[in-house]
Amino acid sequence: MERLIEGFDHFRRHMTAEQRDLFARLASGQTPHTMFITCADSRVMPEMIFGAQPGELFVYRNVGNIVPPYAQHVSGVVAAIEYAVTALKMKHIVICGHSDCGAMKALQNPAALKGKPSVEQWLKHADVARYVVAENRPTIQGEEGLRYLTEENVVGQLEHLRTLPAVAAAMANGSLRIHGWIYDIAKTEITAFDPAEGRFRPLLSGDGNVPDATPHARFSTPAPVASAA
Amino acid sequence: MERLIEGFDHFRRHMTAEQRDLFARLASGQTPHTMFITCADSRVMPEMIFGAQPGELFVYRNVGNIVPPYAQHVSGVVAAIEYAVTALKMKHIVICGHSDCGAMKALQNPAALKGKPSVEQWLKHADVARYVVAENRPTIQGEEGLRYLTEENVVGQLEHLRTLPAVAAAMANGSLRIHGWIYDIAKTEITAFDPAEGRFRPLLSGDGNVPDATPHARFSTPAPVASAA
Amino acid sequence: MERLIEGFDHFRRHMTAEQRDLFARLASGQTPHTMFITCADSRVMPEMIFGAQPGELFVYRNVGNIVPPYAQHVSGVVAAIEYAVTALKMKHIVICGHSDCGAMKALQNPAALKGKPSVEQWLKHADVARYVVAENRPTIQGEEGLRYLTEENVVGQLEHLRTLPAVAAAMANGSLRIHGWIYDIAKTEITAFDPAEGRFRPLLSGDGNVPDATPHARFSTPAPVASAA
Amino acid sequence: MERLIEGFDHFRRHMTAEQRDLFARLASGQTPHTMFITCADSRVMPEMIFGAQPGELFVYRNVGNIVPPYAQHVSGVVAAIEYAVTALKMKHIVICGHSDCGAMKALQNPAALKGKPSVEQWLKHADVARYVVAENRPTIQGEEGLRYLTEENVVGQLEHLRTLPAVAAAMANGSLRIHGWIYDIAKTEITAFDPAEGRFRPLLSGDGNVPDATPHARFSTPAPVASAA
Amino acid sequence: MERLIEGFDHFRRHMTAEQRDLFARLASGQTPHTMFITCADSRVMPEMIFGAQPGELFVYRNVGNIVPPYAQHVSGVVAAIEYAVTALKMKHIVICGHSDCGAMKALQNPAALKGKPSVEQWLKHADVARYVVAENRPTIQGEEGLRYLTEENVVGQLEHLRTLPAVAAAMANGSLRIHGWIYDIAKTEITAFDPAEGRFRPLLSGDGNVPDATPHARFSTPAPVASAA
Amino acid sequence: MERLIEGFDHFRRHMTAEQRDLFARLASGQTPHTMFITCADSRVMPEMIFGAQPGELFVYRNVGNIVPPYAQHVSGVVAAIEYAVTALKMKHIVICGHSDCGAMKALQNPAALKGKPSVEQWLKHADVARYVVAENRPTIQGEEGLRYLTEENVVGQLEHLRTLPAVAAAMANGSLRIHGWIYDIAKTEITAFDPAEGRFRPLLSGDGNVPDATPHARFSTPAPVASAA
Numbered sequence A, B, C, D, E, F: 001m002e003r004l005i006e007g008f009d010h011f012r013r014h015m016t017a018e019q020r021d022l023f024a025r026l027a028s029g030q031t032p033h034t035m036f037i038t039c040a041d042s043r044v045m046p047e048m049i050f051g052a053q054p055g056e057l058f059v060y061r062n063v064g065n066i067v068p069p070y071a072q073h074v075s076g077v078v079a080a081i082e083y084a085v086t087a088l089k090m091k092h093i094v095i096c097g098h099s100d101c102g103a104m105k106a107l108q109n110p111a112a113l114k115g116k117p118s119v120e121q122w123l124k125h126a127d128v129a130r131y132v133v134a135e136n137r138p139t140i141q142g143e144e145g146l147r148y149l150t151e152e153n154v155v156g157q158l159e160h161l162r163t164l165p166a167v168a169a170a171m172a173n174g175s176l177r178i179h180g181w182i183y184d185i186a187k188t189e190i191t192a193f194d195p196a197e198g199r200f201r202p203l204l205s206g207d208g209n210v211p212d213a214t215p216h217a218r219f220s221t222p223a224p225v226a227s228a229a
Ligand SMILES: [Zn+2]
Pocket: A039, A040, A041, A063, A064, A065, A098, A100, A101, A102, A103, A104
C-alpha cells in the first residue's frame, strides 16, 4: 500500500506539461477506439505493452478474460460491452488471454477450486474450453494441455461475444470487428485466432496480414449517399 | 487497431534487459500485494499513475467500479475477490472511482440509459448511491451532485465488499484491509474514504495518516507463538 | 378434445401390422439421427412434412424456435440439447423457423405483448434479431421486415447453439453438424442458411449442394485406425 | 439428413389439392383448440396418433414433458402457455408423459446423469415425482417404479401448471380444462389422471366418461347481464 | 426501542416459575405441531390469538403471507417449509392472510408501489390473485375487491405450497395437512378455504366440521405393522 | 390443529372491551415503530417477551433470521424491509438470533442438511458466519462454536442489511437505527452487538447504555427550519 501511495506521489511530482495537458483535455470525455478484455492477472498490463495513451483503451478485466453470453441475468461484462458499442461506438473488441493463467490452470486441475465456490461457479462460463479439449485432445496434459485450454477459452469467449445483440448488429454491417488474442508473458509474444485456418497465428507476422475473428458481414453499411459519415 | 499492433511491436523492440528478466521471472507465477478494482474508463490507468511494475497489482475493471454483494448468483467480481483473497492472499483491496464517470452520469440522468438495457440492469448495483443522494441531498444537481454520487457509490461498493465471506473472515483478524478511493482526472488527485469522519480526505495528506475503510478487527490474529508467519 | 380422443381411437383400430411391429421394437429405446428444434405453432408438423417415422426425430418445440445460450440458469432447451448430443449422439441439429410466426410478429410489434409478461421476457432471447434488423434495415416494415426478423432469429439462435459446450466439442471435430432453416407454410418451401454467402438459399436446389451452418472443424476426428466407427 | 431432405421433396411432390388448399388457408393464422405438452422423445408423435390436421394442436415438447412453475425466472414453457391461453384462447391443455422415458429413467438412476449437468439441473423440476415415490413406495424398483415416477411426474407437472396466473384465471370459471395423460408406446394405450380417484384410468373407457384434472370452478363465467352474480 | 427494552425487563421480572420451567425444558429443542405462515403486519399476532405456548408454532412471516413455488431459485419460505416438513415432521401448515393487508391493497392499486421496486418484484408471486380477480370479477372494486384478492391470494399460495416436493410427498399419504385461512382484524374472525365448496367458510362453525385444503391422499400410509408410530 | 381452533375460540370469548376497542381502531391501519427480524423457531415469541401490543412490531421471521443482500434477485426479506422503511417509516430494525438455533447447528454440522437441498441453498446467506469462525476460531467446537456462529451470523446479516439502498439512505441521516441481538432461551437474556467494542453486550446493562449497530451518519437530517416534522 505504501508503494502505491509513494508511486502516486512520485507520478504527480514528475508529470510532464504534456501529460498535464492531456489529462486536462480528457477531463470531460473519452473517445477510445478499442475495448480490451483481459485477465485481472498482475502480469498483464495492456496499456504498457501497447504503449497506449490515456483515453485509448476501454479496458475490462476479470478472472479468465471471460464474456458470459447474453442471457436473462446480466453480467458486468455484457453491460460494459453494450456501453462500449452503443455509447462509445467502439470499432474493435479484443479478448486477450495469456500464458500461465490461474483460471485456465483451475480448469485443468479442478481440485485447485476447493474452498473457492464462487470461482468454480464463475468458471462455468469457460466450460466450453474444458469440453472441447476433453473431447478432442483427451490424452494431452501439462503445458500443451494448458495451451489448448487457453486457446479454446478465447475461441469460446468469442462465441459468447457474438451472442450480444449490439455486437451482432454492428458486426453484421462490418462497423465492429472482434479479435481473439493470447499474450505469452515469457516470450512477449501475441498470437491471434484466425477462423479461416482454425488456429492461432502470430500477430506480428511481418506481412501485415492480421488475423481477425469477425464473421462475414451480411449487410452492407447504410447506403453511402453523397456523404462520408 | 494498427496503433496497438505498432505499439506492441515497438514495445518488443525496445524492451530493456531488466524488463526481459522481469518477464522471465514472472512467467510462472504472480504475487501481487493489492487488488485494485476500478472503472473500465480509458482515462484511468492504474499501473501508470502508481508506477506499478508487472506483478504488483491484481486489477479488476468494470463499468462503475462495482462490487455486487455476495448472493446466490455469482458475479465475476465476487469470484475474482474470492480468488484474490483465498488463493493470492491479498493484503489490500482498493475500490477506486473517478471523476467524470459515465456510469455515475447515467445514475444522475437515467434517460441516458435508453437503448442500453444491460447497463441499466447492471447499474442496479449502484442503486444505493442514487438512494442516498436522493434522500439526503435532493436539491443538489450538476457537478456537485455527480461528486456526491461518485462518493456514495464507492461507499456503497465498500459495503457490498464487506458481505463477501472470504473478505469478512480476513478483515475480522486484520489480515486484509479495504480502501475506497476516488481519482480526479483533471487534478491528478486521489481522495480516500475515512469512515471515522464519514467523508473523503486527500490520500496524500503529508502527515502519513492514510484513511482506511476497514472495520475494526474482532479477532486477534492466530496466536503469535514463536514463529514469524 | 373429443376430436383427439376419437382420433386416437381411430388410429388404434386402423394400425397396420407393420406399425404394431415398429412400436413394439421401439418400446425399449430410441436412436434418432436428428434433433429438430422448431416453433410450437400448430401449422408446423415436422414429422408430416419430412415423412419421418417414429424414432427418427428428437423434436424440441417452443415459442419462436429459440435456443437460449449456455448460462448459469439452465433452460429446457439447453438441457435437451445436452441430452441429444451426449446421450443420444445426435449427428444433426436443425433450428427451423417458419413464416407468419406469432413470436416474430410480436418482435415486430411489441404492443402485441401487452398483458403477456412471460412471453415478453422469453423473447429477450430473440433480441438479437430485433437489434440486427433495427440497425441494418431500419426502414423496412411489413412482410419484408417480418422475413428479415425470422431469418435473423434463426441466425441468432444458431449463434446461441454454438455456445453449448457439448455442441462446440462435437462440432470441433465434425461429428455434429448444425443447420438453420425456415419453412414457408403457404409455399411449402424450405430455405437454409448458408454462412459462406451470408443468406438463406433453397434447401431443394436440385444440385445436391445443401447449405450447412456448421463452423469449420478445428480438430480432426480421433485417428481413424482400422475401424469404420 | 438426406432422409429428411428426400422426405420433404417427396412430400411436396405428392401433396393433394386438399392439402395445398389447407396450407394456403392456414398461411395467415392458426386457431388450435388444444395445447399439447409432451416429451421430445422421437417415438412420441402426437399429430400422428391423434390424426390431427395442421392447425389443430399447439405442441410444446421438451425433455420429460415438464412445466416449471410460475417464478421470477421465466421458462419457455411458461411463456408458451401464457401465449396459448391469452393470445390463442386455448380450451384444453394436455400434459402427456410416456412409457420408457429417458428423463424418468434418469430420475430412477441418477448415475445416468453424470456428465450431463444441464439435464440434471433441468430435472430439478421433476423432483416432486422422485420425492413422492421415495416417500410412499420406497421399496418398489424397476418397471413398476418407473411407472410410478412417470405418473407422479405428470401429477406434479399438473400442479405446476396450476400456478400459472393465466391458467388459474381461466380454470376458475371453467373456460380452460387441463389433462394429465400417459402414452404407452408398446401397447398404443393412453391413461388419464382422475383426481377424484387419485389414479390414472384408460382414456378410451368406452363409457364416454373421460378423466379430467381440472379443479372445480369457483366463479361462474362472466355474469349473464340482468343477473346479480 | 425503549418500550421493547422496558417490556423485556418487565417480562423477565415477572416470569412465573412455570414459565421458567418451560423455557428451561425448551432450551435444547422444539417440537411444534403446526407451521403457521402469515403476514409481517404488526396487527397479526398468531401466538396471542391462538393462545399458543412457546414451542407450539413454527412461525414464518413475510409481506403478504406468500409461498413462492418450488423453482431453481430457492426462497426463504421454500427452505423453511422443507425444514418444517423433513426435520420437524410438521403435521399441519396454515397459510393465513388477513383483512386490510397492505400487500393486497398494493395489488389492487399498483400506483402505491412506485418507489418500491423490491416489493413490486416480490408481489409477482401474488400475480395469480390479481389475474383471477381481473378475469372473473372485473367490475368489483373497493372493499369487496380487496376481499376477493385476499382470498384468491391464499388460494394461489396454497397452489404454490403444493409444488414443494416434500409437501407433495407427505400430503400424498395424508401425514401432512394444509390449510388456507383469513383473519379479520376488526371482527376477530377466521374463515377457512373449503375446496369442495370453492369458498371460504367460518373456522368456528360450531359443528366441528373444519374446512381443510389438502388434496385427496393417493397413497395409504406405510403399512401399519404392529407399531403405532 | 384442534388446540389452535380451541385457543382461538377461547381468545374470542374472553376478549376484554379494551382489546375489542384496540382491534377496532387497528382495523384500518398499522403504525409500528420497529421491524423485528427473527427466526421461525417456535420458542421465539417476540411479542410475548417484549410485551408488545398489536400494532407495535412489524415481524419478519424466517429460518436463521437471515437478510439476503440487495441483488438482482429480490428476496422476501429485502421486499419487506423496503416496505418497512419507505411505506411504514420504521425507526428501528432489529435482527435477532437465538440460542440452540437449528439453522446455526446446521452450519456447524453440514451433514444435518442431507436431504434438505433448499435449506442448504438458503444457508448460503449465512456463509459469512461459517467463514469467519472457520478462519478465526478453527479449533473451537460444540457450545462455544455454536455461540460464535450465532453471533457472527447476526453480524453478517447486519452487513447484508446495510446493502439495502433504502436502509443506507435512511441510516445516512440517522433517521433509521439498526440493531443486532441474540436471545438466550434458557436464561431469558438478550445480548446486543456493539461495533465499537466488536462484541455482544447485555441489552439490560442497567446503565441505560444500549449497544447499537448503526454506522455513523454522514448527512445531517434535512435542515430543521421552524417546523417539527
Ligand atoms: Zn489469467
